[in-house]
Amino acid sequence: MSTSRNYRTPIRHHHWPEDQAMAAHRVKTLLKSHDATLVAHYYTDESIQRLAEETGGCVSDSLDMARFGHNHKARTLVVAGVRFMGETAKILNPEKRVLIPDLEATCSLDEGCPVDQFTKFCNAHPDRTVVVYANTSAAVKARADWVVTSSIAVKVIQHLKDRGEKILWAPDKHLGRYIQDITGADMLLWNSACIIHESFKATALAALKKQKPEAAVLVHPESPAEVIALADVVGSTTRLIQAARDLPNTSFIVATDNGIFYKMKQVAPDKTFFEAPTAGHGATCESCAHCPWMAMNSLDKIAHVLETGDNEIHIDEGIRVQALQATQRMLDFADRARQQLIAHTA
Numbered sequence: 001m002s003t004s005r006n007y008r009t010p011i012r013h014h015h016w017p018e019d020q021a022m023a024a025h026r027v028k029t030l031l032k033s034h035d036a037t038l039v040a041h042y043y044t045d046e047s048i049q050r051l052a053e054e055t056g057g058c059v060s061d062s063l064d065m066a067r068f069g070h071n072h073k074a075r076t077l078v079v080a081g082v083r084f085m086g087e088t089a090k091i092l093n094p095e096k097r098v099l100i101p102d103l104e105a106t107c108s109l110d111e112g113c114p115v116d117q118f119t120k121f122c123n124a125h126p127d128r129t130v131v132v133y134a135n136t137s138a139a140v141k142a143r144a145d146w147v148v149t150s151s152i153a154v155k156v157i158q159h160l161k162d163r164g165e166k167i168l169w170a171p172d173k174h175l176g177r178y179i180q181d182i183t184g185a186d187m188l189l190w191n192s193a194c195i196i197h198e199s200f201k202a203t204a205l206a207a208l209k210k211q212k213p214e215a216a217v218l219v220h221p222e223s224p225a226e227v228i229a230l231a232d233v234v235g236s237t238t239r240l241i242q243a244a245r246d247l248p249n250t251s252f253i254v255a256t257d258n259g260i261f262y263k264m265k266q267v268a269p270d271k272t273f274f275e276a277p278t279a280g281h282g283a284t285c286e287s288c289a290h291c292p293w294m295a296m297n298s299l300d301k302i303a304h305v306l307e308t309g310d311n312e313i314h315i316d317e318g319i320r321v322q323a324l325q326a327t328q329r330m331l332d333f334a335d336r337a338r339q340q341l342i343a344h345t346a
């Protein structure tokens with residue numbers, strides 16, 4: 001293990017790069033004066049993750065983003081990620097003001113699951129428990145029995161399978177198939193995918209693995225089955241960061257958004273990270289693994305929304321209350337799972 005540092009521990013950097021120092025200072029001041037905290041995903045720009053760390057905000061996976069915002073006392077949450085993450089924060093915290101840096105920052109999974117078509121699908125299968133990935137609109141969550149994120153999905157589906165329930169799963173077909181393989185649950189899958197994870201190529205990854213036999217392969221389960229089959233570790237962004245820190249390997253090939261390298265390098269500074277290929281031999285770009293919507297977040301936009309109150313998330317109250325049931329069910333389940341783990345390891 002190259003470091004014993006906890007990956008959640010804020011790191012003190014000495015200097016901000018000159019071109020970011022003013023914006024960082026401006027955001028820090030605005031967060032304080034507006035009683036706001038910054039909740040960022042691991043896929044956002046390094047400067048945003050760093051600022052969240054330095055201001056006592058949070059940098060995490062989708063589940064912990066939801067949890068953190070819910071437990072924090074700040075009146076305003078600035079959610080730097082994509083729109084569904086801001087909506088999840090609002091679903092859980094109607095009394096708080098939730099701002100996102102860019103309202104256009106969407107997600108291909110969310111876009112691939114329009115609520116009218118999804119409702120028809122659900123209505124055609126009334127005997128199934130409806131489980132949706134967090135990467136969906138509030139309206140889709142409102143039609144669901146459960147919301148899950150990648151870090152809790154397998155446990156929830158296993159739990160439902162053990163209760164004899166049949167599942168309707170949406171929208172990520174790759175994650176759905178992965179969970180189905182692990183749990184053996186009866187799952188009917190919606191047909192959608194993340195444009196980033198879907199672009200990882202198994203043949204090119206196998207070739208890279210041959211070139212770097214010492215590297216462990218870390219894969220997010222939104223990736224295609226053939227890519228998952230080559231993995232040493234499959235899991236949520238948090239799980240992959242833990243693996244980068246804890247595995248004895250000194251190098252890693254990583255199949256997820258490359259925003260995650262900021263945290264991986266922080267927790268394992270002596271290790272080497274390679275992007276899994278998204279293109280085959282001869283392509284001009286070997287990897288383009290960065291979500292174009294996550295990339296829409298910036299320090300300047302964070303400052304702008306704090307100054308103006310623009311880009312506030314609003315959700316119809318009827319939809320919010322419905323969506324809350326399925327979302328809260330996930331948080332309660334995750335809390336129970338955590339308590340059991342603590343009791344088990346105590």
Ligand code: 13P
Nearest residue numbers: 061062063149150236237
């Ligand atoms: P995590 O919950 O694993 O961070 O995944 C979020 C996501 O949107 C992956 O594309």
